[in-house]
Amino acid sequence: MSAVTRKKYKNYLINLLLLIVLIFALFPIYWMFTMSLKNKVDSLAMPPRWFFNVTFDNYLSVFSGNNFSNYFINSIIISLMSTIVVLAIGVPAAYTLTRMKFEAKKHISFWIISTRMAPPVAVLIPYFIIFKHLGLLDTRTSIILMHIGMNLPLTVWIMQGFFKEIPFALEEAASIDGCSRWKTYYQIILPTVIGGISAAAILAFVFSWNELMYTLTLSGRSSRTITADMYNYISYQEINWGPLCASGMVVLIPIFIFVILVQKRLVQGLTVGIIK
Amino acid sequence: MGNPIFREKRIFIYQSILPAIFILFIITILPFFINLYNSLRDYYLANPEGSYFIGFQNYYNIIFNDPNFWKALSLNLIFVVSAVCIQFCLGIGIASLIHQNESPFSRFIQGSLMLPFAATPIAMAFIWRLMFNPSLGIFNYFFGLFNINAVTWLSQPKLAFFSLILVDTWQWTPFMMLLLLAGLKALPTEPFEAASVDGATFFQTLFHVTLPLIKPVSMIAMLFRIIDSFKTFDIIFIITRGGPGNSTETLNLYTFYKGFNHLRMGYASALSIIMLIIIIVIAQKFIKYTGINEMGVF
Numbered sequence: 001m002s003a004v005t006r007k008k009y010k011n012y013l014i015n016l017l018l019l020i021v022l023i024f025a026l027f028p029i030y031w032m033f034t035m036s037l038k039n040k041v042d043s044l045a046m047p048p049r050w051f052f053n054v055t056f057d058n059y060l061s062v063f064s065g066n067n068f069s070n071y072f073i074n075s076i077i078i079s080l081m082s083t084i085v086v087l088a089i090g091v092p093a094a095y096t097l098t099r100m101k102f103e104a105k106k107h108i109s110f111w112i113i114s115t116r117m118a119p120p121v122a123v124l125i126p127y128f129i130i131f132k133h134l135g136l137l138d139t140r141t142s143i144i145l146m147h148i149g150m151n152l153p154l155t156v157w158i159m160q161g162f163f164k165e166i167p168f169a170l171e172e173a174a175s176i177d178g179c180s181r182w183k184t185y186y187q188i189i190l191p192t193v194i195g196g197i198s199a200a201a202i203l204a205f206v207f208s209w210n211e212l213m214y215t216l217t218l219s220g221r222s223s224r225t226i227t228a229d230m231y232n233y234i235s236y237q238e239i240n241w242g243p244l245c246a247s248g249m250v251v252l253i254p255i256f257i258f259v260i261l262v263q264k265r266l267v268q269g270l271t272v273g274i275i276k
Numbered sequence: 277m278g279n280p281i282f283r284e285k286r287i288f289i290y291q292s293i294l295p296a297i298f299i300l301f302i303i304t305i306l307p308f309f310i311n312l313y314n315s316l317r318d319y320y321l322a323n324p325e326g327s328y329f330i331g332f333q334n335y336y337n338i339i340f341n342d343p344n345f346w347k348a349l350s351l352n353l354i355f356v357v358s359a360v361c362i363q364f365c366l367g368i369g370i371a372s373l374i375h376q377n378e379s380p381f382s383r384f385i386q387g388s389l390m391l392p393f394a395a396t397p398i399a400m401a402f403i404w405r406l407m408f409n410p411s412l413g414i415f416n417y418f419f420g421l422f423n424i425n426a427v428t429w430l431s432q433p434k435l436a437f438f439s440l441i442l443v444d445t446w447q448w449t450p451f452m453m454l455l456l457l458a459g460l461k462a463l464p465t466e467p468f469e470a471a472s473v474d475g476a477t478f479f480q481t482l483f484h485v486t487l488p489l490i491k492p493v494s495m496i497a498m499l500f501r502i503i504d505s506f507k508t509f510d511i512i513f514i515i516t517r518g519g520p521g522n523s524t525e526t527l528n529l530y531t532f533y534k535g536f537n538h539l540r541m542g543y544a545s546a547l548s549i550i551m552l553i554i555i556i557v558i559a560q561k562f563i564k565y566t567g568i569n570e571m572g573v574f
Contacts (some may be wrong), residue, residue: 014373014376014377017373018370018374018377018381022388024446025391025392025446026391028407028446029391029395029400031403031406032402032403035403035406042412044413046411046417048414048417065388082414088295089295089296089299089467090296092291092292092296093292096292097293100285100288107292108297111300111304111353112300114559115303116503116504117556118304118308118551118552119548119551119555121509121544121548121551122308122311122531122551122552123303124535125311125314125541125545125548126545127307127315129314129541130310146297147304149299149300149303150303152296155299156296156388157535160460164397182291185288206394209396210395210398212398212509212510212513213510217536226343227399228398230399230402239482247471248402249399251399252395253395256395257395259387259391263386263387263390267386267454267458270454270458271454271455271459
C-alpha cells in the first residue's frame with residue numbers, strides 16, 4: 001500500500017470517528033426537535049417512529065399558553081440588559097487592568113478571576129434574604145443583578161486577552177495627537193477590539209439565557225422566564241412531552257441562531273485568553 | 277510630562293475600574309460576610325421569631341453530626357474527578373483528530389460541536405431524562421436491538437451517578453476540545469515533523485510529543501473545568517433531583533435543599549462557607565501542583 005493510499009485510509013478513519021462524535025453530540029437535540037413535531041401517540045411510541053406525521057400542535061399550545069409572550073419578553077430583557085451592563089462595566093475595567101500600571105493591579109486581576117470559585121448557592125442564599133427584605137423578589141432587576149455578577153469575571157477575563165493583542169503604538173499615536181484617555185478609549189481602542197466585544201457579548205448573553213438557579217429561585221409569576229417556564233408542562237399526573245419539547249426548542253432557537261452566525265467569534269472569545 | 281497628565285490618568289483608572297470593583301464587592305465580599313453572619317445563627321425561615329445566635333453550632337453539626345454532608349462531599353469529588361478526566365481524554369482525542377485533518381468537514385464539526393455547549397441545560401436535561409427512561413427511552417431501545425436487557429438508568433444509585441457524568445461529558449467535552457484545539461494549533465510543527473521522521477505511531481506522538489507540549493493549556497482548561505464542575509447544578513436538579521434517595525445529591529444540591537426546601541438558612545450558609553473553602557483549597561493545590569503560576573497566566 002503506497003503512502004498516499006495509506007494517508008487516504010487514515011483520513012477516512014478520522015472522518016468516520018468524527019462523524020460518530022457528531023452524531024452523538026447532535027442526537028439529543030435532533031430527538032427533541034422531532035419530539036416537538038410529533039403528536040401524542042408518535043412521541044412516546046416504542047420502537048420509535050423515525051417517520052411520522054408532522055404536527056405543529058405542540059408549538060401552538062406553547063405559544064398560546066398563559067403568559068408565554070410575557071415570559072419570552074422577560075427572558076430577552078433579562079439577558080439583554082445583563083449583557084449590556086456587563087459590557088459597559090467589564091470592558092473598561094479589562095482595558096485598565098491590561099494597560100495601566102498601578103499598584104493594586106495584580107491583586108484585582110486575581111480577585112476577579114478567583115470569584116469564579118464561589119458556588120452560586122453561596123451568593124444565592126444571602127441575596128434571597130436581601131431581596132426578600134427589599135421586596136425585590138419577583139422582579140427582573142434582581143435576576144439581572146445576579147447575572148451581571150455571574151458574567152462579569154468571565155467578560156473581564158476574555159477582554160483582557162483581546163486587549164493584550166493591541167500594539168502600544170495605537171495609544172502612543174493618540175496621546176501624541178493630544179487625545180484624552182477616555183477619548184482614546186472610545187474612538188481608537190474600542191473599534192479595534194470590536195471582535196472581542198462581540199465574543200464577550202455573545203458568551204454573556206448565552207450564559208444569562210441558559211442560567212437556571214437564580215432564575216428559578218428569584219422569579220415569580222411576573223418575572224418568570226421561558227427557561228423556568230418549562231416546568232409548566234410537568235404536572236402531577238404526567239409529563240406533557242410534546243409541548244415540553246416544543247418549548248425547549250423555542251428556548252434553544254435564539255441560542256442556535258447566535259451560535260451559527262457567530263461561532264468563529266465564540267471560539268475566539270473562549271480561547272484568546274488562554275493562548276498567548 | 278507634568279502633573280495634569282498623571283492626574284488625568286489616575287482619574288481614568290478610577291472611573292474605568294470602580295464600577296466593576298463595586299459590583300464584584302457586592303457579589304462576592306458582601307454575600308460572604310452575610311453568609312458568615314448567618315452561619316453563626318439558627319435561621320429557620322419559617323420561624324416567626326427570626327434568627328438567634330448559636331455560635332459555631334452549625335459548623336460543628338455539619339462536620340461531626342451530618343453523614344449527608346460527607347456523602348455529598350464525596351459524591352462531588354468523585355463527580356469532579358471522573359468528569360474532568362473523561363472530558364479531558366475525549367477532548368484531547370477529538371481535538372487531535374480535527375487537528376490532523378483540516379477540511380471543510382472538520383470545520384463544520386467544530387461549529388456543530390458548539391451546540392451541546394451552548395444549548396440550554398434545562399432543555400437538554402429533560403430530553404436526557406426521557407432518553408434514560410426504562411421503557412420509553414431510546415437507550416434501552418438500542419440495547420434491546422442488541423438483545424441486552426433494559427437498564428433502569430436513573431433508579432439505581434451508581435447508574436444514576438454514571439448517567440449524570442455522561443450528560444455532563446456530553447455538554448462540556450466540546451468546551452475542553454475547543455480549548456485544546458486552539459492550543460494544538462498554536463504549537464510549533466518541528467517536534468511533530470521530527471517525530472514522524474523518526475517513525476513514531478499515532479499514540480507515541482500523542483503521549484511523548486503532544487501532551488507535554490500543551491501542558492500549559494491543558495492545565496488551565498482542567499482548572500476551569502474542575503472549578504465549574506463543582507458547581508454543577510442544572511442537570512442534576514432536573515434529571516435526578518438528587519437521585520434515588522440522595523445518591524446523586526452533591527454538595528451544591530444539598531446546600532440548596534437545606535436552604536430552600538428545609539428553610540434552614542443558617543445551616544445552608546455554613547454549608548456554603550465550607551464549600552467555598554473546599555473549592556479554594558482544591559484550586560490552590562491544583563495551581564501549585566501543576567505550576568500554573570509560573571506560566572505567568574494570572
